[in-house]
Amino acid sequence: MYMLYRIFLILINIRIYVYLWESRNPENREMDISAPALFLLVCFLLSCFFVFATAKSRSSSGGSVVLPPGPPPLPIIGNILHFGKNPHRSIAELSKTYGPVMSLKLGTLNTVVVSSPEAAKEVxxxxxxVLSARTSPNSARAIxxxxxSVVWMPPSALWRQLRKISASQLxxxxxxxATKTVRMKKVKELMSFLYESCERGEAVDIARASFVTSLNIVSNALFSxxxxxxxxKESHDYHDLVVRVTKSAGKPDIANxxxxxxxxxxQGSRKEFKVCTDRLLKVFQGLIDDRFRERLNRTEPRDGSRTDLLDSLLDLNQDDESELNMNVIKSLLLDLFxxxxxxxxxxxxxxxxxxLRNPTKMTKVQTEIGRVIGENVVFDDSDIQKLPYLQAVVKETLRLxxxxxxxxxxxxxxxxxxxEFFVPKNAQVLVNVWTIGRDSSVWENPTxxxxxxxxxxxxxxxxxxxxxxxFGAGRRICPGMPMAFKTVPMMLVSLxxxxxxxxxxxxxxEELDMEEAFGVTLHKAQPLYAVPVMKRVGPTSSAEI
Structure with missing residues (x-):
C-alpha cells in the first residue's frame, strides 16, 4: 500500500507540475508534453526514481550535517516552481527570507545559492x-x-592548456x-555607420550595432x-544565433x-542548441579548411607578427603530444566567439x-569625453584612462x-x-552576482x-x-576581461x-522598457532603438571620418 500511495502521489505531482510549468513559461513548450504516452512514460520513470532515491536516502541517513536553509521542497519537483521566469530575481526574493547561503532542491539536483560578498568569497x-567544476546544461550535453568546452569542462590538463592559449594569444x-589598430579601425567603422544613420534620421538597434563591432574585433583576432x-542580413543572423545559443543554454530546462x-x-533546448552551434561550427570548419590550403600553398615563411589564433591552434595541432584535436579547436573558437x-x-x-533614462548622467559623461578628446575623430585605448566618469558608467552598468x-x-x-553549512558532493553552486550588486547592505540606493x-x-x-x-573570480574568472575593458568603453565613446x-x-x-530576458547572458527583453542626433563637435558627415 505504501508503494501504491507513493506512485499515486508522483502521478498527481507530475501532472500539477506540467500544468504549472506550461502556465508560467508557455514559450518554453516546444512539444505536446501532455500527450498520454509521453505523460505515462515520464510518470513511470519518475516513479522508479523516487522509489530508488527514497530507499537510498533511508539507508544512508544518520549523518549530522547542517544544510543551508531554504524553502520547503514539494515532492518530486522540489523547489522548481520557485525558479520562475527570471530565476535571478525570484531567488533574490527567497534570499531575503532564507539568508545569503540558501539551499534549493531542483528535482534531483541539490543546489546551493550564495547572495552576499562574504559567501561569494567562500565559493x-x-x-x-573544491568548487571549480561545472554543472553543464542539458543542451550542451546533447552534443x-x-x-x-573551456567554459563547461572541469579543471584538467586540457582546460589549463586552453586557458593558457587564450591568455597568451588573445x-x-x-x-x-598588437591588435590595437584593428580595434580602432572597427570602432571607426561603427562611427561611420552612426553618421549614416544620423543623416537618414534612422533609429539604431544599439545591441546589433555593438555586436557587429565586437564580432569583427573578435573575428579578426581569431581568423584575421x-x-x-x-x-x-548575415550580421543579424550571427547575432540571432549567438543569442539563441545563450538562451537555450541558460533557460530553466526540466532535463537540467x-x-x-x-x-x-x-522543451527543445537540445535541438535549438545543436542547430545554432552546427551552423557556427560549419563556418569555422570552412575557415579551417581554407587555412590548411593556404598553409600548403605558402612558398614564403609566415610573418610571425600577423599570426592569429587559428594559426597558433593549427601549429599546436601538429604536435603529436597535444590534446588539441579539431573538435577541441572548434569548441574553443565557439567559446571565444x-x-x-x-x-x-x-x-x-x-x-x-x-x-537615456538618466539624461543628466549622459550629459556628464559626454562633457568628460568632449573635454578629453575634443573634436578629434581618432581616439584610442590610452584616452580611456583619462575618462574616470566613463569608467564609472561601465562599472555601474555591470553592477546593475x-x-x-x-x-x-x-x-x-x-x-x-x-x-557552517554543508555542501554535498555534486551539488550545484550558484553565485547570484545580480543580487549582490543590488544588496542594500552593500550599496547605497542599490537600484x-x-x-x-x-x-x-x-x-x-x-x-x-x-x-x-x-567576471567572476578565482581560477575560473573570465579570461576575456582585459579585452572587454578595451572594447566596451571604446564603443561607448564612439556612441x-x-x-x-x-x-x-x-x-x-521614463517609459523605457528595462525588462530582462534570462539566459546565460542577461539581455534586454526589448531591443533598444535610439536615433543619433548630430552634436556640434567632430566631423559633420561620414565622409570626414
Whole structure:
C-alpha cells in the first residue's frame, strides 16, 4: 500500500507540475508534453526514481550535517516552481527570507545559492579548489560540448592548456597592444555607420550595432577576417544565433533538474542548441579548411607578427603530444566567439539604456569625453584612462546588469562547507552576482544608476572585490576581461562623442522598457532603438571620418 500511495502521489505531482510549468513559461513548450504516452512514460520513470532515491536516502541517513536553509521542497519537483521566469530575481526574493547561503532542491539536483560578498568569497576563493567544476546544461550535453568546452569542462590538463592559449594569444598585454589598430579601425567603422544613420534620421538597434563591432574585433583576432557588416542580413543572423545559443543554454530546462529525461528534449533546448552551434561550427570548419590550403600553398615563411589564433591552434595541432584535436579547436573558437561578442554588446546596450533614462548622467559623461578628446575623430585605448566618469558608467552598468547573473554554475567535486553549512558532493553552486550588486547592505540606493559611487572608489571588477564580480573570480574568472575593458568603453565613446540620442517614435526616457530576458547572458527583453542626433563637435558627415 505504501508503494501504491507513493506512485499515486508522483502521478498527481507530475501532472500539477506540467500544468504549472506550461502556465508560467508557455514559450518554453516546444512539444505536446501532455500527450498520454509521453505523460505515462515520464510518470513511470519518475516513479522508479523516487522509489530508488527514497530507499537510498533511508539507508544512508544518520549523518549530522547542517544544510543551508531554504524553502520547503514539494515532492518530486522540489523547489522548481520557485525558479520562475527570471530565476535571478525570484531567488533574490527567497534570499531575503532564507539568508545569503540558501539551499534549493531542483528535482534531483541539490543546489546551493550564495547572495552576499562574504559567501561569494567562500565559493570563489576560499574553496575555489573544491568548487571549480561545472554543472553543464542539458543542451550542451546533447552534443558532448561540455566535455571539450573551456567554459563547461572541469579543471584538467586540457582546460589549463586552453586557458593558457587564450591568455597568451588573445588577452595578454602584448597581444592587446598588437591588435590595437584593428580595434580602432572597427570602432571607426561603427562611427561611420552612426553618421549614416544620423543623416537618414534612422533609429539604431544599439545591441546589433555593438555586436557587429565586437564580432569583427573578435573575428579578426581569431581568423584575421571580418565576419559582418552593418545592416547586413548575415550580421543579424550571427547575432540571432549567438543569442539563441545563450538562451537555450541558460533557460530553466526540466532535463537540467531530471537529467535522465534529457533524451526526450521536452522543451527543445537540445535541438535549438545543436542547430545554432552546427551552423557556427560549419563556418569555422570552412575557415579551417581554407587555412590548411593556404598553409600548403605558402612558398614564403609566415610573418610571425600577423599570426592569429587559428594559426597558433593549427601549429599546436601538429604536435603529436597535444590534446588539441579539431573538435577541441572548434569548441574553443565557439567559446571565444560567443563570449567575446554577446556579453560586450549586451553591456553597451544596458549602458545606453541607463544613460537615456538618466539624461543628466549622459550629459556628464559626454562633457568628460568632449573635454578629453575634443573634436578629434581618432581616439584610442590610452584616452580611456583619462575618462574616470566613463569608467564609472561601465562599472555601474555591470553592477546593475551583470552579463551572466549567476556566473557559470559551479559543482562541488567533494563535500565542502560554506561557513557552517554543508555542501554535498555534486551539488550545484550558484553565485547570484545580480543580487549582490543590488544588496542594500552593500550599496547605497542599490537600484539607482549612480556612476558617481565609483569615483574615487578602490572597488574594481578584477575579482578581488567580491561586492562587484561580474567576471567572476578565482581560477575560473573570465579570461576575456582585459579585452572587454578595451572594447566596451571604446564603443561607448564612439556612441557618445559626436551624437546626442533620442528614443524613436517620440518615446520618453521614463517609459523605457528595462525588462530582462534570462539566459546565460542577461539581455534586454526589448531591443533598444535610439536615433543619433548630430552634436556640434567632430566631423559633420561620414565622409570626414
Amino acid at each position: 570563489l576563493q576560499t574553496h575555489d579548489h 558532448g560540448y561540455h566535455d571539450v 588577452f595578454s598585454p602584448q597581444r592587446l597592444e 577576417a571580418d565576419f559582418a557588416r552593418y545592416d547586413s 533538474f531530471f537529467p535522465f529525461l534529457g533524451f526526450l528534449d521536452l 560567443g563570449a567575446g561578442t554577446d556579453t560586450k554588446s549586451s553591456t553597451v546596450e544596458w549602458a545606453m539604456a541607463e544613460l 546588469h551583470p552579463p551572466v547573473p549567476f556566473l557559470i554554475p559551479r559543482k562541488a567535486q567533494s563535500d565542502a562547507r560554506i561557513f 539607482q544608476f549612480e556612476p558617481e559611487r565609483f569615483l574615487g572608489s578602490e572597488i574594481d571588477v578584477k575579482g578581488k572585490d567580491f561586492e562587484l564580480i561580474p 557618445l562623442h559626436s551624437f546626442d540620442w533620442k528614443l524613436q517614435n517620440g518615446a520618453v526616457p
